[in-house]
Amino acid sequence: MARDMNTTYECNVKPGVPKRRQLTARPLHVAFAIEALHGVSGGAERVLADVSRIIHERGYRVTVITHEGRNGPSFYPLRFGIERVDARPRHSRRRKAPVLDRARGIAARSKIASIPIWLVQFVPMVLRLRRILRDTRPDVVIGFMPSMFPYMSLAVLGLPVKSVASVHNVPKREFGADPKRWNQNRMDRKMRRLSLRFSDAVTVLLPSFVRQLPLPEAAAKTRVIPNMVKRYEGPLADVRESPDEPNVILAVGRLADAKDHQSLIEAWAMLEDRFPNWEVRIFGNGPLKSSLSRRIRLAGVKRLKIHKPTPEIMSEYAAARILAMPSRHEGFGLVTAEALSVGLPVVGFATCEGTNELVQHGYNGLLANPRGGRARGFAVELEKMMTDAYLRTRLAAAAPKSVERFDPEVIADHWEDLIRSLVQVAHD
Amino acid sequence: MTDPMHPDPCGQIDITVCIPVYNSAGEIARSVQSIITQTTTAQVEILLCDDGSTDETRAIIAGLQRQHPNIRLLVNDRNRGRPFSRNRLVAEARGRYLTWLDADDEKYPEMMDRQFQMLERLVAENGPEAIDGVLVFTNFHWLWPSEDAPKLMTPPEGDHHMEELLNARFGGYLWLMMGTTETFRTVGPFDTALPRLQDLDFFVRFVQKCGRFRRIESDAPQCIYYKDDRARGAMQVWQSWCHIWSKHRQIFNAYGPENALRWRRHHYRVARRFAKANRDWLTYWFIAAQEVFFIARARARTGFGV
Structure with missing residues (x-):
């Protein structure tokens, strides 16, 4: 596991000089920075735990920097040996002032007032991060998501630390297309875009995301590093139709607008009567739970149920026949990738970023065209998949191979390559 | 089954018990005996x-070695301080697991067996990675020389280890802990600038590196600590606290200025307690004066009471 690390970059062994007087090699020090880890169960937090684990296993010194002021344990446990630092004082006193907050929120949208508001809000954070960097002295710091990398890219200015801005969602939305995402301050949105210029490298999850970055010059320093998908060791899904047990169409995801479970419900309402052996199971929780339940009642479908999220989701994949992925957009599509690794064919939308990169129409799944109505388009592809057992088996057979490129070791190689290239540049 | 206290020299050692010793002729035999009488079936190395040492400690150890071949002795060329000895012990340990004992304390007979069983159970249930960075501890007895009956001490087992270490609620010691030898090595060497409080410094670094404490299933005390503040330099204790404070200042501050200052005052209190026990009134008033100055400065800076 622990691979022999070549740390000669700062170990210039000179012949004739006693060894003890020469610089000793030390492992490269990588810091991962993210706003919060305590009790946060999001995708990027999981990626951070996975990547930091493998990088640490490979012999690097790893520090995880947060700015949450809670100092509690991480939802996804970090590997023993990784140092954890919280930059924000825990009980920094803050008065509750909803009216003031509201007023500040409105003022932050104006061109002029947004600047002092931003400065008051974020300069202390930048200074705290800078102090941590000065104390821990990493070689490279990787800032995760727009709630961290803009401030980290400012905190490293003038320090011998290389900074990486790591984008973990669709860049268009991260950099302003969705104004409700991240801080709504005008200045903050500007700083988010500007930070791409300051950063020494940028990472995005999928190739098509590179051209979405708001700064065209950033493309040259951008690397595509997808998420890791663990290799599935258990028995693969058997997608043949069974006459005895229910044949399950599975949908997994937060019950939120972006996942568009509504289209799935409407599509199923068109199909249910013709497929008595089939049923739909949706696993998830979220803000739209009651509204979706109402829609299910109104549509009058009987064999479509919403279940709570389960930690045993892999066995649910393995017991299903088809994965339905009606999302409008995905940051990466970890659910899709996991289902493919279990050998489950996927039905998604051709316009859904994330899904359309993981799923190739007719190779490992089917992609619906939403032009004539999302539900109708989805129903067409779902029906094709349910009726054609040969097609399903063929797509299922190709599925696990199609996600081999996301194997943790392969992805860790990408990260390691990025870290080394930055340090190499610094050393040269 | 081979006798665990006389392990096969070529066989695998399960547990190494590390004991730093300095001028402990009076107590060392009792401490070692408390290891010899452990009920565990694991292969143990002492x-x-x-x-x-300048007293008969080494002669007594030689006598014990003749009776018990599983005792191994390392000798420092001169008095180099306890952290240095601890670093040597960790480097030389051959067991899969490692635990500690101070020369003047005792383990009750079942302690090591219970800790060993718990570690083995965690491995059996969740694989070998489950005990990476895990230290298994027990409740313990704490006996002051002035008291007749020992007091039961129960370090809390929660998620917020760092806070409990810094606010002194955890009150754990190295000799309560058993973990893999690799865990002790991963945390890094003991700080040789700390003649006292190596436990605290070690645990802070352990938790900072994502280590976790787990209590054994039993609430019964498993060892006894003969607590005595006398004959221990209060100034040394005070300097060690100051070193801890400056070394881990950032971590203290992460809990906010109010907590950091409250916890810092605890350091003054403990150092004064040592000075009082030793009737070292000069040090006592020196520390008290510094405390007054510290409080005044903190009040002036932050404007709240501490």
């Missing part, structure tokens, strides 16, 4: 490091 590893002592004599830190340049």
Whole structure:
């Protein structure tokens, strides 16, 4: 596991000089920075735990920097040996002032007032991060998501630390297309875009995301590093139709607008009567739970149920026949990738970023065209998949191979390559 | 089954008990005996490091070695301090697991067996990675020389280890802990600038590196600590607290200025307690004066009471 690390970059062994007087090699020090880890169960937090684990296993010194002021344990446990630092004082006193907050929120949208508001809000954070960097002295710091990398890219200015801005969602939305995402301050949105210029490298999850970055010059320093998908060791899904047990169409995801479970419900309402052996199971929780339940009642479908999220989701994949992925957009599509690794064919939308990169129409799944109505388009592809057992088996057979490129070791190689290239540049 | 206290020299050692020793002729035999009488079936190695004792300690250890071949002795060329001995012990340990004992304390007979069983159970249930960075501890007895009955001490087992270490609620010691030898090595060497409080410094670094404490299933005390503040330099204790404070200042501050200052005052209190026990009134008033100055400065800076 622990691979022999070549740390000669700062170990210039000179012949004739006693060894003890020469610089000793030390492992490269990588810091991962993210706003919060305590009790946060999001995708990027999981990626951070996975990547930091493998990088640490490979012999690097790893520090995880947060700015949450809670100092509690991480939802996804970090590997023993990784140092954890919280930059924000825990009980920094803050008065509750909803009216003031509201007023500040409105003022932050104006061109002029947004600047002092931003400065008051974020300069202390930048200074705290800078102090941590000065104390821990990493070689490279990787800032995760727009709630961290803009401030980290400012905190490293003038320090011998290389900074990486790591984008973990669709860049268009991260950099302003969705104004409700991240801080709504005008200045903050500007700083988010500007930070791409300051950063020494940028990472995005999928190739098509590179051209979405708001700064065209950033493309040259951008690397595509997808998420890791663990290799599935258990028995693969058997997608043949069974006459005895229910044949399950599975949908997994937060019950939120972006996942568009509504289209799935409407599509199923068109199909249910013709497929008595089939049923739909949706696993998830979220803000739209009651509204979706109402829609299910109104549509009058009987064999479509919403279940709570389960930690045993892999066995649910393995017991299903088809994965339905009606999302409008995905940051990466970890659910899709996991289902493919279990050998489950996927039905998604051709316009859904994330899904359309993981799923190739007719190779490992089917992609619906939403032009004539999302539900109708989805129903067409779902029906094709349910009726054609040969097609399903063929797509299922190709599925696990199609996600081999996301194997943790392969992805860790990408990260390691990025870290080394930055340090190499610094050393040269 | 082979006798665990006489392990096969070529066989695998399960547990190394590390004991740093310095001028402990009066107590060392009792402490080692408390290891010999452990009920565990694991293969045990007792590893002592004599830190340049000037009394009969070494002769007594030699006598014990003749009776018990599983005792191994390391000797420092001169008195180099306890952290140095601890670093040697960790480097030399051959067991899969490692635990500690101070020369003047005792383990009750079942302690090591319970800790060993718990570690083995965690491995059996969740694989070998489950005990990476896990230290298994027990409740313990704490006996002051002035008291007749020992007091039961129960360090809390929660998620917020760092806070409980810094606010002194955890009150754990190295000799309560058993973990893999690799865990002790991963945390890094003991700080040789700390003649006292190495436990706290070690645990802070352990938790900072994502280590976790787990209590054994039993609430019964498993060892006894003969607590005595006398004959221990209060100034040394005070300097060690100051070193801890400056070294881990950032971590203290992460809990906010109010907590950091409250916890810092605890350091003054403990150092004064040592000075009082030793009737070292000069040090006592020196520390008290510094405390007054510290409080005044903190009040002036932050404007709240501490």
